[in-house]
Amino acid sequence: MTLDADVFFLPAAEGEQRLCLFHAPAGSPRSKLLYLHPFAEEMNKSRRMAALACRALAEAGHAVLQIDLRGCGDSSADFGAARWADWQDDVRLALAELDRRAPGEAPLWLWGLRAGALLAVGDWGRPVNHLFWQPMGSGKLALQQFLRLKLAAEMAGGASKGLMEQMKAELASGRSVEVAGYTLGAALASGLEAARLAPAGVPGRVEWMELGTREDATLTPAGEQAVKAWQDAGWTVRAQGVQGPSFWSTTEIELAPALIARTVEALA
Incomplete structure (x- = not known):
């Protein structure tokens, strides 16, 4: 049924x-x-x-x-x-x-x-x-895997150098980052990372x-x-x-x- x-x-x-x-x-x-x-x-x-x-x-x-x-x-x-x-x-x-x-x-x-x-x-x-x-x-692993989506998208254009550190710095300063069509807020990123x-x-x-x-x-x-x-x-x-x-x-x-x-x- x-x-x-x-x-x-x-x-x-x-x-x-x-x-x-x-x-x-x-x-x-x-x-x-x-x-x-x-x-x-x-x-x-x-x-x-x-x-x-x-x-x-x-x-x-x-x-x-x-x-x-x-x-x-x-x-x-x-x-x-x-x-x-x-x-x-x-x-x-x-x-x-x-x-x-x-x-x-x-x-x-x-x-x-x-x-x-x-x-x-x-x-x-x-x-x-x-x-x-x-x-x-x-959650730290989950966050890294998510951020790598943008890293992979930028690799073809040769713009991936230092991008991971840049995104982490943006989040640490309270700013959002755009990844794979999603806006990731700093509050969600920090909460996920601590899980x-x-x-x-x-x-x-x-x-x-x-x-x-x-x-x-x-x-x-x-x-x-x-x-x-x-x-x-x-x-x-x-x-x-x-x-x-x-x-x-x-x-x-x-x-x-x-x-x-x-x-x-x-x-x-």
Whole structure:
């Protein structure tokens, strides 16, 4: 059975609103999930995969809420005006809405893709589990990868020398920079750079999935080290490599059906 998502605008602070999609299960939810999208253009590249995964999870009995963070997608404000703290507020806003639409004691999962995983970690004042898709270990790495997009675009013209240092200096001085069609504000850059994929709050479960091109895909060494840190902090972590493309960065929209199937199995 295919379940249609409820698309709506969620009122936010200062008269703004956030675009949300709620995927309701047919009966009482087995669990509740909040999906947190990746950074900048990676969000758009991942929309199809996220939509298919949300639908599959709803059909498997889970309640899923998606939110376009402030300045992203069809939500209020420009990307350049967003701050990391705004996005943390959006997580709290979305969790309250998820509770309203799926009341009860079903387990709560924060599901982050790439930099979305960095936003998912924190002490939310309640027990949470985590579903990580290709999580980034630090916001500093995410910021560097994003800035390199402009670096790559300038290389053909020979204007890339010193550009990375120049962009970092602009951000450090409180000014915005333009990267790949996005205006990156200094407040968002500093908040992202300070983010870490570190355990926080009451230990729960973590489903950690990384994609690879081989059928016997495994975690990266950095991923294995991060998983151990979560385990040492008392979290129950199940990590697995899954075959599939890096759909968040491919030129054409691509899918990783095995990742969706493994996710549904993991939360069963």
